[in-house]
Amino acid sequence: MVDSFSHRGRNSVKLLGSLRGDGLLTHGETSIAVSYQLDIYEGRNRRTGGGALEGPLGPLADAEVKDAVLRLADGALIEVVLSEVDAQGAYFETRGDLPAPS
DSSP states (O other), X not given: OOOTTEETTEEXXXXXXXXXXXEEEEETTXXXXXXXXXXXXXXXXXXXXXEEEESOOHHHHHTTOOEEEEEOTTXXXXXXXXXXXXXXXXXXXXXXXXXXXX
16 A cells, blocks of 8 residues: 655655744735734645634635635735634635745
8 A cells, every 4th residue: 555645755745834923814805914824844846835814804704715815924925725714713725836934
């Protein structure tokens, strides 16, 4: 049986670092100030990430929003897919390749 989480006997996903800060979550015309924690991973020559948001996300929860854009404290824009959205926050996964954390 082949282990789908390993590559030639080694784990193919590595945690590069975490980013924390205050940012802005945008969906359409709605922008909400949030605090974020973003964990960045590298695997198969690609960086991906996921994390948690805290903020007044009630309007997005009510509209069942899944896709949004997160503006990080440094101004970088990251496309995210939201999950478990409620009035106080959400979890997210990133879309596309991410820069290395500094």
